[in-house]
Amino acid sequence: MAKKKPAKPRKPRPPAKPEPSGPRTLRGRIAGVSYKNDDGSDRQAIIRRRCRAGMRLELRPEPKNKHDRNAIAAWISWRSLLIFSGSAQLGYLERDDAAAVAKHLKAGGRARARVVEVMGGTRDKPSRGVLIEVDLV
Numbered sequence: 001m002a003k004k005k006p007a008k009p010r011k012p013r014p015p016a017k018p019e020p021s022g023p024r025t026l027r028g029r030i031a032g033v034s035y036k037n038d039d040g041s042d043r044q045a046i047i048r049r050r051c052r053a054g055m056r057l058e059l060r061p062e063p064k065n066k067h068d069r070n071a072i073a074a075w076i077s078w079r080s081l082l083i084f085s086g087s088a089q090l091g092y093l094e095r096d097d098a099a100a101v102a103k104h105l106k107a108g109g110r111a112r113a114r115v116v117e118v119m120g121g122t123r124d125k126p127s128r129g130v131l132i133e134v135d136l137v
Helices: 043-050 095-106
Strands: 024-031 056-061 072-080 084-093 111-120 128-136
Touching: 024 095, 043 072, 043 084, 043 128, 056 084, 056 095, 072 095, 084 095, 084 128, 095 111, 095 128
Parallel strands: none
Antiparallel strands: 024 084, 024 128, 056 072, 056 111, 072 084, 111 128
């Protein structure tokens, strides 16, 4: 009878890749800029009158959103003549970015967002869009 060879020791599985540590920046467009807000305000008019490169955005998660439980609304705030102020929704983070930001926030992280560029608004392309950056810290 032939002798059995001893079993080779198994190589341990490599650990799962960890989430990137440290700050990470997402760059994308705000979705839904051509819709009206719940209060009837026109997002295109708000972008035209109020939105400028460098402005900070407030990100508001909407876990009860019927279209996407990871939805994150993008809002701007402004102040004029030191006594008048307001805020309005510009739209939503794109679905993939919203999922990444929602996961980061649920894990206890923070997110800072800003307007990079307001696009469009020309004769050839009258609709405006908003390019943003979101820093995950």
